Amino acid sequence: MTTRTINQKEIEFDDEGFMTNHLDWDLEIAQAIAVDDGVPELTDRHIVVLEFMRQEFAEKGTGPSIRRLTKESGVPTKELYALFPNGPAKKAARIAGIKKPVGCI
Amino acid sequence: MNPEKITKVSIIISKGSLDGIYPGLIMANGARMEGIEANIFFTFFGLYGILKDYQNKIKIATVGNPAMRVPTAKGFPLPTILGAIPGMSAFATSMMQKEMEALDIPPIGEFIEMISDAGGHLYACKATVDMFHLSTSDFVPQMEKVLTVGDFYEMAAGGQIIFT
DSSP states (O other): OEEEEETTEEEEEOTTSOBSOGGGOOHHHHHHHHHHTTOOSOOHHHHHHHHHHHHHHHHHSSOOOHHHHHHHHSOOHHHHHHHSOSOHHHHHHHHHTOOOOOOOO | OOOOOOOEEEEEEOOOSHHHHHHHHHHHHHHHHTTOEEEEEEOGGGGGGGBTTTGGGOOOOOSSOTTOEESSTTSEEOOHHHHTSTTHHHHHHHHHHHHHHHTTOOOHHHHHHHHHHTTOEEEEEHHHHHHTTOOGGGBOTTEEEEEOHHHHHHHHTTSEEEEO
16 A cells, blocks of 8 residues: 555555555546556546546446447547557556456456 | 556467367457557467367367266266267257357457457467368458467567466
């Protein structure tokens, strides 16, 4: 567990870099995590993905599978991989401030 | 000690039953999800996974599968003679497909598209293509190239090879 101060807020992360409380999240925090994770600038399309993941997490307690994400958010697979290079599932979850995804798909 | 991360996998799919094809697809897709480079080499009956007229007709074997239980995974072992009844394999397959859909595991055709869109590469084995008298037009468009075994090793260089 580590704590970082982002935008004058104390944010807690687990050992794998996922936020422990998704309610602490805001866009500035997302931007700070994104920069560390190799996504220098969050665009509107990134935010579509992040919002969808957060909504799923709030409803179900876990982030969506990539299949559901691409089918329902309107961001196709190719674009998703381009938006979050080198491992979109974990990276998008980390930036969205939700816990590590549990599914295999 | 921090073990070195896996950066590349080349997965060989050699069997044409549902349980022969899916594990390789799930592993390849999972690799891409983690940012790991992924190649799939389809050989022998595994080739049916990328043959456009057949890939969505893949079934579970209900004969010759001593682990097969009905009606659920903790049910009774399915006797070989019952597994041989016409329609049994199709029935078992449709049961399993329902379970998979609930877990968001796509049908084979959609899965292949997903892996390809995710940057995974799909190849067919030349020896099998020749043996089965197939041509490029028999395959789904995601199949990039027919490879000899030598080409495969060259492509797999620097990564792990997984045979399924």
